[in-house]
Amino acid sequence: MICFASFPATSDASGSYGTTRHHPDVEDDVRMDLDEDDFEEGVQRLTVPGESITSSHAFMRGHGTYVDDEEVIASVAGTVERVNKLITVRAVRSRYNPEVGDLVVGRITEVQPRRWKVDANSRQDAVLMLSSVNLPGGVQRRKLESDELQMRTFFEEGDLLVAEVQAFFADGAMSLHTRSLRYGKLRNGQLVTVPPILIRRLKSHFVSLPCGVDLILGLNGYIWVSKHVKQSDQEGEEGFDAEAVYSNKNDEIDDATRAAIARVSNIIKVLASHFVPLTDAVLLEAYEWAVDQENSVKDLLADETGENLVASIGLGIRP
Amino acid sequence: MAAVLLSKSERAYIQSSLKATPPLRADGRGLLDFRTVLLETGVAPLANGSARLNIGKMAREGGGGTEIVAAAKLEVEDVESGDGVDGGRVACSVTCSPAAYPHLSSNALDELQHDLSVILQQTIGHPSLHPRNLTIIPRKKSWLLNLDAVVLADAGNVVDALFMAARAALWDAKVPRTRAVQYRAPEALKSAKNDVPGAMDVDEGTSGFDTRDMARTAADFELPDYWDEGETLDGREKWPVCVTLNLLTPRHFLDATPAEEASVPQRLHLMFSFVPSAPPTLQAMRLLGPEELDLKDLKESIAFGEQYAKELFTALETKLREEDNRRNIKARDRFALMR
Numbered sequence: 001m002i003c004f005a006s007f008p009a010t011s012d013a014s015g016s017y018g019t020t021r022h023h024p025d026v027e028d029d030v031r032m033d034l035d036e037d038d039f040e041e042g043v044q045r046l047t048v049p050g051e052s053i054t055s056s057h058a059f060m061r062g063h064g065t066y067v068d069d070e071e072v073i074a075s076v077a078g079t080v081e082r083v084n085k086l087i088t089v090r091a092v093r094s095r096y097n098p099e100v101g102d103l104v105v106g107r108i109t110e111v112q113p114r115r116w117k118v119d120a121n122s123r124q125d126a127v128l129m130l131s132s133v134n135l136p137g138g139v140q141r142r143k144l145e146s147d148e149l150q151m152r153t154f155f156e157e158g159d160l161l162v163a164e165v166q167a168f169f170a171d172g173a174m175s176l177h178t179r180s181l182r183y184g185k186l187r188n189g190q191l192v193t194v195p196p197i198l199i200r201r202l203k204s205h206f207v208s209l210p211c212g213v214d215l216i217l218g219l220n221g222y223i224w225v226s227k228h229v230k231q232s233d234q235e236g237e238e239g240f241d242a243e244a245v246y247s248n249k250n251d252e253i254d255d256a257t258r259a260a261i262a263r264v265s266n267i268i269k270v271l272a273s274h275f276v277p278l279t280d281a282v283l284l285e286a287y288e289w290a291v292d293q294e295n296s297v298k299d300l301l302a303d304e305t306g307e308n309l310v311a312s313i314g315l316g317i318r319p
Numbered sequence: 320m321a322a323v324l325l326s327k328s329e330r331a332y333i334q335s336s337l338k339a340t341p342p343l344r345a346d347g348r349g350l351l352d353f354r355t356v357l358l359e360t361g362v363a364p365l366a367n368g369s370a371r372l373n374i375g376k377m378a379r380e381g382g383g384g385t386e387i388v389a390a391a392k393l394e395v396e397d398v399e400s401g402d403g404v405d406g407g408r409v410a411c412s413v414t415c416s417p418a419a420y421p422h423l424s425s426n427a428l429d430e431l432q433h434d435l436s437v438i439l440q441q442t443i444g445h446p447s448l449h450p451r452n453l454t455i456i457p458r459k460k461s462w463l464l465n466l467d468a469v470v471l472a473d474a475g476n477v478v479d480a481l482f483m484a485a486r487a488a489l490w491d492a493k494v495p496r497t498r499a500v501q502y503r504a505p506e507a508l509k510s511a512k513n514d515v516p517g518a519m520d521v522d523e524g525t526s527g528f529d530t531r532d533m534a535r536t537a538a539d540f541e542l543p544d545y546w547d548e549g550e551t552l553d554g555r556e557k558w559p560v561c562v563t564l565n566l567l568t569p570r571h572f573l574d575a576t577p578a579e580e581a582s583v584p585q586r587l588h589l590m591f592s593f594v595p596s597a598p599p600t601l602q603a604m605r606l607l608g609p610e611e612l613d614l615k616d617l618k619e620s621i622a623f624g625e626q627y628a629k630e631l632f633t634a635l636e637t638k639l640r641e642e643d644n645r646r647n648i649k650a651r652d653r654f655a656l657m658r
Contacts, residue, residue: 004357004634249328266346306379
C-alpha cells in the first residue's frame with residue numbers, strides 16, 4: 001500500500017541535452033534559420049531563456065525579453081509573438097494573464113466592504129463587486145444596505161465560483177462579474193488545477209461529458225469537475241432561484257458519478273503532466289479510452305498508463 | 320496543519336465520498352493507500368547523512384508533492400566548558416520554506432516551524448533512542464548531532480514525510496572515526512622533579528609545554544584518514560516512523576492531501592519504533608483537532624496505527640538498504656576507476 005521509488009535520474013538525461021528535441025509539428029519551423037523577416041503569421045518559434053531572438057535595431061522588446069549587446073533575448077521559455085515591431089515571448093508556465101470576457105473559476109479569499117477578493121491564479125487577487133453579482137429577489141434589483149451587511153450569505157471565504165472577467169482596474173487587477181444564470185457558486189464536485197496555458201479558448205467552457213460529469217474549464221487553469229446538472233434545473237423555475245444559487249449544500253451524488261468525477265480528474269492531471277492542451281474533444285476521447293481499458297481510477301496516475309493514454313489520443317511530445 | 324481554504328460544499332463532498340461504500344478519494348486511492356514516495360539518500364555532500372523525500376509527485380511534472388530535505392550534521396562539543404553533555408546530544412530543527420506556504424504570514428510560518436521542530440525534537444531526541452556512539456572522549460568531548468529538515472513544498476501529510484526523511488537521514492549518518500590523543504610526560508623529567516625537593520631551581524614548572532601535571536587520560540582526539548566516512552550511528556534501526564491517521568469517525572485514512580486534511584475533524588500522529596527481536600514501542604503520539612476521542616477508540620486507532628506503521632517501516636527499510644547498496648556500488652566503481 002505504500003511504495004517507494006527513486007527520484008528520476010538526472011545523469012542519464014544529460015546525454016540527450018546535447019540535442020534539442022521538438023514537437024514534430026514544429027520541427028521544420030525550428031530548423032529554419034530566423035531572419036528579421038521570418039516572423040510570419042502561423043509560424044511558432046520556441047525559445048529557451050537566454051536565447052537570442054533578433055536584432056534590437058529592427059525590433060522593440062516586449063514582455064518576456066530583454067536587450068543585451070544589441071540583441072533581443074528571451075528571458076523565459078515560450079513562444080515568440082510579434083505585433084508589428086514589438087517582439088514578445090509568451091511563457092509556457094506563468095500565472096494567468098486575464099483578458100476581458102474570459103471565463104474563470106476563482107476562490108474567495110477575503111470579504112471587504114462592498115466587494116470580495118477572489119484568488120483566480122493571476123498575479124493579483126481579482127475583485128468581485130457586490131454590484132456585479134445577482135442578488136436574490138430579482139435580477140434588476142438595486143443593492144441595499146442590508147445586502148452589504150449580509151455579504152457572507154452570498155459568498156464567504158473559501159467558496160468557489162465561476163465568473164467572467166468584466167474589466168481591469170488601473171493597477172491591472174481584474175474585476176469579475178457573475179451576472180448570468182450560468183455563473184455563481186460551485187457545488188457537487190471537486191477542483192483540479194492545471195497550468196493556465198493548457199486551457200484553449202473554446203466556443204463554450206461548460207463541457208458536459210456523457211458520463212454524467214460537467215466540466216467548467218476556467219481559462220485561469222482551475223477546472224471544476226462536478227455532477228451533471230440539467231440545464232432547466234440549473235436555471236431554476238422562475239429564471240433565478242437565490243436559494244439554489246447561493247446554497248452550500250451538495251445534491252445527492254451516487255457512487256458511479258463520484259467514480260466518474262474522480263476518473264475525469266485523474267485524466268486531466270495526467271494530460272496536464274504530459275502538457276497536452278485540454279479541449280472537450282480530447283477529454284472525451286481520453287475518457288472513452290480510460291473506460292475501455294477497465295483500469296481502476298487510481299491506476300490512471302501510474303506513469304505507464306499515463307503514457308498509453310496520451311499515446312492513444314495521438315498527442316503529446318514523443319520522446 | 321496550515322489552513323487551506325476550502326468551501327463548505329467541497330468539504331461536504333470530500334467527507335461524503337470518504338463515508339460512501341466503497342469509499343472513494345479525490346484521486347481514486349483507497350483509504351490506506353499512500354501516494355508514491357520518492358526517496359534518495361546522500362544528497363548533501365557536506366552533511367554526515369542526508370535524504371530527500373517527496374510524496375505524491377506526478378511523473379514528468381516539474382513540481383508537486385510534499386518535498387522534504389533532511390540532513391544530519393555532527394559537531395564537536397566540549398563537555399568541560401558546559402556546552403555539551405557527556406554522551407552527546409541530539410538537536411532537531413525544522414524550517415518551512417515560505418514558498419511551501421505562500422498564504423501564511425511570517426509569524427504563522429514561524430509558529431508552524433516551531434510546532435514541527437518540537438514534535439521532531441521530542442520524539443527523535445528522546446533518551447530511549449539516544450545513540451551510544453556520540454562520545455569522543457568520555458567527560459571531555461562529545462558529538463552534537465544536528466538534524467535539520469527543510470519543508471520545500473507541502474502537498475499534505477507533512478509529519479509522516481518529515482519522520483521518513485529524518486529516519487533516512489539518520490540511517491545514512493556516519494560518525495567519523497576518532498582516535499584519542501594523550502600527552503605522556505617523559506619518565507626522566509618525572510623522576511627529576513620527585514628527586515630532591517627544592518634542590519635545584521629549574522624553571523620547568525613555568526613552561527607552557529610542560530604537561531607533567533596533567534592527568535594521564537586522553538586530552539584531545541584526531542581523525543584518522545580512512546577510506547570510508549565512519550561508522551553508522553548506533554541503534555539506527557530504532558529511529559521511529561510516523562503514521563498519521565486522519566479520523567473521520569467511524570473511518571480513518573492515511574496520507575491525506577491538503578484538501579482532505581482540511582475536511583477531517585481530527586488527526587492522530589503515531590510514532591512507532593521497531594527494534595528487531597522486541598515488540599514495537601509507541602514513541603510519541605499527538606492528537607490534533609477540535610473534537611474528542613474516546614479512550615476505546617484511541618486504543619483501536621493505536622492498534623491500527625501500529626499495523627500501518629509496520630508496513631511503512633518495512634517498505635522504508637527495504638528502500639534504505641537499496642539506497643545503501645546503490646551508493647556503495649557507485650563508490651566502489653569510482654574507487655576502481657581511480658586506481
